[in-house]
Amino acid sequence: MKLSYLALALTAATLAGCSAADRERASGGFDYVNIQPTDTLTLPGDLERPERDSDYAVPQTDIKNAPIGQRVNITAPQQVRPLGLGSRVLETETETRAYFDIVDGMGDSVTEFVKEAAETVLERRGISYDVQSDGHWLTETMSLQQTLDGEGGFLGFGGEEDKLQERTFRYEIIQETESHKRTTSLRVNIDNFTQKVDGRTVDVAPVVGNNLEADLLNAIISEVNRKQQQAVAQLKAEGIDTQLTQQSDSGENILLVEDSFDQAWPLVNLALQSIGFEVEDLNRETGTYFVSYSEPDSGFLFIGGDDYEPLNIEEGEYEFRLLESGENTAVRVYQDDTMVSEQWLQAVYENFRAAVKQQSKL
Incomplete structure (x- = not known):
């Protein structure tokens, strides 16, 4: 079985008196685990025993195999943070799923955009993966x-020896896209999780696996956000384009600005x-x-004239009506x-297109 070893820089933590694993257990002594239950209260014969409120x-429970003392994992659960624009998180008792809606900068496919972000994170961490099926x-x-x-002892003598803890697991990543193709979801599962201490298999607290899942999911969400912001910045640098096109349903010729209303x-x-129209009124x-x-007007000796090119259209009043189109x-x-x-x-198109592109860069 091929293993990928994740090295941990524990030297500094060891010098500081604790390792990363120590954060998973409470500090202080654990002598309380040896305390025996007290005897039942003995009453003198001339006193009436009070009724016990159930x-x-x-309740009597079997705690023989339950974690106590050093075996109790106190790790705080890690929260999945929907940092990216258009992202949200849905948490249930059994899974945590991140949703991504298509937004500016993602191109035509939110599915491909999120998929590429997930693969980038895995490759950046040096984690090899196999594609089981589409979205898996x-x-x-x-x-x-x-x-x-190790615990106990005096000045490092007479206590327990340090132990080597090894956790092995693999990630399962599942992506599902809604039928309308504008939303995709991602969830991360921990598969085949085992834990050994000095070669002996021990139980793993559920929070440990959940935090590993949350860590990878957060990294992917952050990468989606980074890629989306980078793409938007690039689009802004290139400017917003305008097309001269024809509406398929009505056959009307329109100018189509490639951005939201x-x-x-x-x-x-x-x-x-900037191209010579004077805005006299508006209604948003x-x-x-x-x-x-x-x-x-060219002005006198080119001084004080208008600074736009003639459009070679009829002078007069016009209305430019804007309407959302997808x-x-x-x-x-x-x-x-x-x-x-x-x-x-x-006649107007090229000047209008260039002016919109230029203004969108500012």
């Missing part, structure tokens, strides 16, 4: 070794002004800019309540 009776990975078996400090609304305002509720256009924003242009021609849009 509400506070301690199993890693190699790994070994995590720690030194357990909330982002496109202020950008269109600035872009219109209806997504409308009321503008007028006049050819640029993840993008459709821009329709009207003159006297009639949509302008395709030739009009072609």
